[in-house]
Amino acid sequence: MNRILIVDDEPAVLSALRRLMKSLPCRYGKLEYTLEVETFDSPTAALARAREVDFDLVLTDYRMPEMDGIAFLREFRAIHPDAARIVLSGFADLNDVTRAITEVDTSRFLPKPWNDGLLMATIAEALTFRTLQQAAKEKQ
Amino acid sequence: MIEAFVWSDRFATGIESVDTQHQQLVQLVNQVGDLMIKGEKVSETELQALFKQLADYARFHFTDEERVMAEGGIEPQFIAEHREIHRRFTEQVVTMWQSRATMAHPAETLHGFLSSWLTFHILGEDQAMARELSRIATGVPPSESHHTYRGERSSSALLQALQTLYGVLSQQNRDLVETNLQLESRVESRNHELQKAYAALAADHRELTELLSKVDQAQSQLLQSEKMASIGQLAAGVAHEINNPIGFVTSNLSTLSRYVLDLLRVIDAAADSPTAQAVATEVDLPFLREDLTALLAESSDGLERVRKIVANLKDFSHVDEAEWQSADLIAGLESTVNVVWHELKYKVEIVRELHPLPVVRCIPAQINQVFMNLLVNAAQAIPERGIITLRSGLEHSNAWIEIADTGKGMSEDTRRRMFEPFFTTKPVGQGTGLGMSLAYDIIKKHGGSFDVSSTLGLGTTIRVWLPVGGPANLSENAAANPD
Numbered sequence: 078m079n080r081i082l083i084v085d086d087e088p089a090v091l092s093a094l095r096r097l098m099k100s101l102p103c104r105y106g107k108l109e110y111t112l113e114v115e116t117f118d119s120p121t122a123a124l125a126r127a128r129e130v131d132f133d134l135v136l137t138d139y140r141m142p143e144m145d146g147i148a149f150l151r152e153f154r155a156i157h158p159d160a161a162r163i164v165l166s167g168f169a170d171l172n173d174v175t176r177a178i179t180e181v182d183t184s185r186f187l188p189k190p191w192n193d194g195l196l197m198a199t200i201a202e203a204l205t206f207r208t209l210q211q212a213a214k215e216k217q
Numbered sequence: 218m219i220e221a222f223v224w225s226d227r228f229a230t231g232i233e234s235v236d237t238q239h240q241q242l243v244q245l246v247n248q249v250g251d252l253m254i255k256g257e258k259v260s261e262t263e264l265q266a267l268f269k270q271l272a273d274y275a276r277f278h279f280t281d282e283e284r285v286m287a288e289g290g291i292e293p294q295f296i297a298e299h300r301e302i303h304r305r306f307t308e309q310v311v312t313m314w315q316s317r318a319t320m321a322h323p324a325e326t327l328h329g330f331l332s333s334w335l336t337f338h339i340l341g342e343d344q345a346m347a348r349e350l351s352r353i354a355t356g357v358p359p360s361e362s363h364h365t366y367r368g369e370r371s372s373s374a375l376l377q378a379l380q381t382l383y384g385v386l387s388q389q390n391r392d393l394v395e396t397n398l399q400l401e402s403r404v405e406s407r408n409h410e411l412q413k414a415y416a417a418l419a420a421d422h423r424e425l426t427e428l429l430s431k432v433d434q435a436q437s438q439l440l441q442s443e444k445m446a447s448i449g450q451l452a453a454g455v456a457h458e459i460n461n462p463i464g465f466v467t468s469n470l471s472t473l474s475r476y477v478l479d480l481l482r483v484i485d486a487a488a489d490s491p492t493a494q495a496v497a498t499e500v501d502l503p504f505l506r507e508d509l510t511a512l513l514a515e516s517s518d519g520l521e522r523v524r525k526i527v528a529n530l531k532d533f534s535h536v537d538e539a540e541w542q543s544a545d546l547i548a549g550l551e552s553t554v555n556v557v558w559h560e561l562k563y564k565v566e567i568v569r570e571l572h573p574l575p576v577v578r579c580i581p582a583q584i585n586q587v588f589m590n591l592l593v594n595a596a597q598a599i600p601e602r603g604i605i606t607l608r609s610g611l612e613h614s615n616a617w618i619e620i621a622d623t624g625k626g627m628s629e630d631t632r633r634r635m636f637e638p639f640f641t642t643k644p645v646g647q648g649t650g651l652g653m654s655l656a657y658d659i660i661k662k663h664g665g666s667f668d669v670s671s672t673l674g675l676g677t678t679i680r681v682w683l684p685v686g687g688p689a690n691l692s693e694n695a696a697a698n699p700d
Contacts, residue, residue, distance in 0.1 A: 093465035151278055171483040178389070182412030190464035193471050 079103075079204055080131060083116045084123045084149060085138040085165070090189075091116040094136070097193055098200075105201035112200070116215060120149040127156045134203055139166030147173075150181040159211060161203035165189060165196075219324040222247050222332035228339045229348035232285060238278040239339055245271045246335065250328035270315060271331075272307070279303040282343070288348040292359045302342055306334060309390070316394045350433050434638045437651055452530045467520050474513050481506065529555040541687060543576035546584065546618055547609055553588040554607075561596045562606070568606045574616045578687030583659045589650040591620045591679055597643070598624025598677060614685045615665075621678035637671070665686025 081098070085091050091155035095114050103110040105113035115132075117123035120143050127135075135153055146164050154162070164177050183213040184206065185199050224243050229236050249271055252264055279300070286296050313327055321324050352362040484502070487493045496502075529552045554567065561567070595605050603623040610617050627635065627642075634640045638654040660667060664684045671677040 087461050087465070089465045090461055093468040097468050098471050100475050154586065160691070166456045189460040190467050193468055 078131045079112055079176070081112050081114045081136070081181075081200070082123060082127060082153075083212050084115060084118075084120050084135070086141045086143075087115075087138070088118050090138070090152050091132040097196070101193060101197050103197050103201045103204075105198070106206045108201065108205055111210050120144050124149070124152055124156070127153055132157055132160050133207065134161040134163065134200060135142045136163045136165055136200070139164050139177075147176050147180055150177070150183065154181055161206065161207045163187065163199060164205060165191060195217060197216055222250070222328075222335070228336075229341070230343050232347055232350065235278075235282055235285060235347070235360055238274075238281060239335070239343075242271075243275060243277060243332075246328065246331045249331065259639060259693055272310065275307065275310075279307075282346075286346060288434065290353045290359050291346070291349055292363065295349070295363050299342060299346060300629060302338070306338070309334075312390045316397060319393050319397055327403070386560065407645060426465070434654075436559050437638065451515050456527045456530055460524070461573070463520060463524050463527065467517070467524070470513065470520065477513070477583060479508055481509075483546055525555070541578060541580055544581040544584070546574055546577050546579075546580055546616060546683070547571055549581050549585045550588050550609075550618055553585045557592050559591055564599055564602050565596055566602075566604050568604055570606060570608045572609050572611070574609055575685055577616050577683050579683060579686050580659075581673055584663070584683070587656040587659050587681060588620070590656045591681070594652065595620055595622035595624060595677070595679075598622050598626070600625060603676075609683075616685050617668075617680050617682045619678060619680040621676065623676040626673040626675050626677055628673060632669060632671050636667075674700055 083091060083094055083112050085094075089098045089143055098114050107122055115126065116127065120137070120141055121136045123137075134155075135150070136151055137146045137153075141149070146166065150162050150164070153160070162181060162183045163185045164183050166173070177186055184203050187196060187199060223242050224240055228239060228243075230239075234377040245267075249264075249267055281305070283296060283300055287293075310331070313330060317327060342624055349362045353359050467643060484493070484497075488497075554561070599605075599622055602649070605623075606619075606621040608619040608621070610619075631642055635653050638651060640654075657667065660681060660683070663686065665682045668680040668682065669677070
């Protein structure tokens with residue numbers, strides 16, 4: 078069971094993603110992940126929840142009224158440094174992508190509209206990579 | 218009103234030829250007076266002709282009179298004196314004639330002078346001359362016959378005073394003529410200066426008008442590019458907004474398809490139930506099953522098209538990329554074709570003869586703008602149905618994109634003026650006449666050029682050349698230089 082936090086100021090996007098994650102398998106090779114999804118249309122509310130419980134992966138919109146995706150991820154990383162970070166955005170220029178990668182070490186930057194299969198594969202991949210990183214850390 | 222100059226017997230000298238000529242002169246003087254009093258209604262040539270006639274006749278008469286004097290035996294020195302009087306008269310008349318424009322009443326003055334002079338001359342010198350001749354005829358020696366009117370007390374003082382008066386008048390007239398001439402030359406020189414000033418002013422005005430039209434042109438181009446920039450920004454903003462709903466609708470639609478498959482499985486499982494069979498017949502289940510697939514496929518198809526349009530709009534506007542970069546011209550051309558597809562699709566068939574190009578150093582948003590203007594013009598040149606052929610190629614280090622249409626073509630005049638700002642062949646209000654001039658400026662800034670060939674009735678082919686490495690002076694152009 079992997080806990081996923083999704084943030085987008087558009088509730089319909091959240092519903093669609095929730096449905097998607099419930100109805101499509103999340104596989105990476107032979108690995109299959111069961112996802113437990115929590116969604117928030119407010120980054121602030123999402124951060125409050127993140128302080129209460131653990132998340133393995135966070136998927137966030139980039140342009141939101143309260144704070145942008147980068148600012149949100151920066152705060153989120155302070156709470157859960159090991160969670161995988163993915164940005165899902167309808168509009169982003171090269172600057173935004175660069176910031177997402179260099180400032181908050183985002184593993185993927187996906188465009189909207191997204192492709193369902195690709196999104197699920199990206200999540201599975203990020204989760205696998207995270208597991209491997211954690212295993213490596215424990216060995217040290 | 219001019220008093221007619223009346224001939225009187227007292228004028229008679231007793232010499233027949235002289236008297237006839239005097240009478241003729243009196244008549245001519247009266248004619249001059251009559252004409253002059255009519256003022257502007259008399260043509261200058263008419264007046265001049267009459268005056269000349271008078272002058273000619275006076276000269277003839279003077280010569281004749283002088284001949285009579287010589288034949289009558291009058292001593293040469295007295296003839297010379299008389300001739301001198303004649304000469305001064307002629308001179309005065311000419312002076313008066315020339316200065317007539319400065320006189321308050323030229324007709325009266327001239328006529329008055331002529332008639333008075335003739336009166337006094339005939340009564341004075343001519344009568345004296347006649348008496349002298351008759352004396353010589355009676356045997357008095359010529360040297361003793363001369364006897365001026367000055368000797369006749371009754372009239373001499375008066376006549377002499379009048380002669381002096383004429384002298385003063387004539388001097389004044391001469392002065393007047395001179396002043397007049399000076400004035401004329403001053404007016405002329407002023408006129409000349411004025412003309413020079415006017416010419417300078419006209420040149421200034423021309424320069425100003427030219428400058429103003431340049432400012433106008435620059436302003437319109439600025440407006441046009443600002444408009445394009447804001448359209449680009451708007452497009453990008455709209456694209457962002459649209460991408461959200463496209464995202465979740467697309468995703469939901471896939472989820473829905475999966476739900477439907479599950480539901481169909483449920484229906485299949487319950488197919489044996491009589492109730493289910495009744496409902497299935499009622500709703501025409503076989504049709505629903507078949508149409509559901511089509512409905513979902515068509516909906517995803519529609520969404521995919523919306524997604525493409527938005528993606529093209531974003532590519533086309535390139536708001537995030539309004540700087541020099543290495544770009545794929547053919548990709549730019551294709552995304553532009555998609556953006557203007559609504560202008561083309563009902564009458565144009567696109568034929569592609571595209572050869573791959575290396576990336577070209579350019580501002581893609583601006584090059585796309587050029588492609589758009591060319592494509593829209595090509596489509597508008599096609600009245601009903603036609604073909605637009607897209608070609609590309611590379612020669613040395615210059616890439617070219619060619620857009621050829623089978624439209625109505627351009628006249629030589631249109632072809633020559635097509636890049637002029639505000640030149641348009643479209644009806645008033647439909648074209649700004651700026652599209653091609655903007656395109657020209659963009660390509661010039663990129664160090665490229667246009668090749669245009671057009672045949673009336675057959676179509677137009679426009680080739681855009683761009684140096685692969687960008688313009689030679691890229692660093693200068695990269696600065697926000699509006700030129």
